[in-house]
Amino acid sequence: MDKLFRIVALLEGVSYLLLMFLGMPFKYLKDDPQFVKMFGMPHGLLFIGYVVLAFVLKSHYKWNNKNFFIVLLGSIIPFGTFYVDRKFLR
Template sequence: MTPRALFTWLARAEVVTWTLLLVGMALKYVTRTTELGVRVFGLAHGIVFLAFVLVTLVLWVDQRWRLRDAVLVAAAGVPPYATLWAERRVERLGLAPTRWRLGVGGDEPATVAERAVATGLARPAAAVLVAAVAVGLTTAALLVIGPPPVPGRGA
């Protein structure tokens, strides 16, 4: 999968999970019918958000993004639908081309981070497995920590 396709897919998945989470929040807080939507769609959104940030980090290393670009794009996963802006920015600036710089036959990695990305690109199945485990463990840790306190209800 190309860097552009991967980033676009995750940016759009973020939009879908934000929409589902907002529907779940409306059911919970507006209609007061069920909390299930927030639980299910909140978890899905959290997983996609972590994957979006992880891919942003990989692109930062592989494509040698400026730190400012990486931070802005990663932060776009926080507000609803801001990944649409990030997707347009990445496209406009050419930050996610159609080939991996550190992929097989590409540039020689020069740093530890570049070597890690190059290793992942050389072994995509293993990289997907490692990424899934990392996202899963991070999700599990965040579930143990629990949700942030609701404003007005104390900490």
């Protein structure tokens, strides 16, 4: 389960960056929503998976409420999941 969470965290972080730094500029600067459509659904599923796995693994990692909040916050801040992986999952 640990390895799965790390993989989901990595993929969620990459999908978020692709959505923010490729999809959004194309949508609003080029008026082309193709990349948002392409990256949006996978990112949404990975985000939900990340949050669910964080709740499942909270007791395994013995995160206190502050650390658990940081882990959850990592899913909505660009590059956050990479920080969480380095700080809490290794």
